[in-house]
Amino acid sequence: MKTRAAVLWGINQDWQVEEVEVDEPKEGELLVRWLAAGMCHSDEHVVTGDMVVPEDIRVAMGLPENFPMIGGHEGAGIVEAVGPGVSTLQVGDHVAASFIPACGRCSWCASGRTNQCDLGAAVFAPGQISDGTDRHRVGGKGIAMLAKLGTFAERTVIHESSAVKVAPNLPPTAVALVSCGVTTGFGSAVNRADIRPGDVVVVVGVGGVGINAVQGAKLAGAKVIVAVDPVEMKQKFALDLGATHAVASMEEAQPLVAELSVGVMADAVILTPGVMYGNLLAPALTLTAKGGTCVVTAVAPMTQMTADINLFELAMWQKEVRGVLFGAGNPRYDIPHLLGLYQAGQLKLDELVTQTYSLDQINQGYQDMRDGKNIRGVIVFD
Ligand SMILES: [Zn+2]
């Protein structure tokens, strides 16, 4: 079968929309027809090389080539065919993509931490989860799929552990956003910062991920939510979705948070800028209260090894710095759970979609993201 897909041939290149050959699903696999795909910043991290093993290290370690690669890891789709041995899904089921596969059996899954499933360790390696071989080819050459999903395509073959069944009556755009960005932001606030009623919270960067940390903080009962973002449109939007204050920088937030917390500072600071850099940590920890938590959600370049941090304050003020992946969520629980909050009117998802694009408009969509025009851009397939 042939399909159309947005393929990346190397870092700092445009996406190429081209025809790709797709095989039948093998053991444990599904053929999914994608209805919508979120244009997440993580795909952009692959384009810029932040999330790619540098070429010299890749060659030295004898790792396989990263490119060509079908992009996209946020998705909503319908199962069109199943391979042998598929037991959790059937043809016609509506699914959300799960960029972290969940086997349900490894020690991480069994202890309720499926966001750290052992299968996830290999999501950046080429080949299918089932046997490491390719199901997609262009000109006879195998193509990798981002997070083993490749949702920037009309159809791809994925493993059943990478799909979560969802209700068929949900809008595909909402399902696609919950499959990564929404859950990542929401869970950073609710699961990882452990926000309690009355807390003072600062969210640094209120784009597609941070805006959902704002929503999570609000639902968890935060008293003060300060949104920090240089883009005025994003500040305004954060105020609409639950932030109590909005400022342009962490420096500007400093006196405001001091005043609002009567000098105590923030119970939780959540770092969700477009790219995480080491120099963002010190000002974030200055905003963090004694005994408070600073959650680092944003992706840093893979080679970023240093960060500014006052180690005296870290220990003496008993502050905590916590990393987080997928909002410390469990895909099979959190994706349907958050979609339930959406159906109940408590989580805003339709409002997050600034602009929809066709697959052919993908490069325009990413340019709009770089220009700060979008909270979220989503590809909608015909
Ligand atoms: Zn597992």
Ligand SMILES: [Zn+2]
């Ligand atoms: Zn994502």
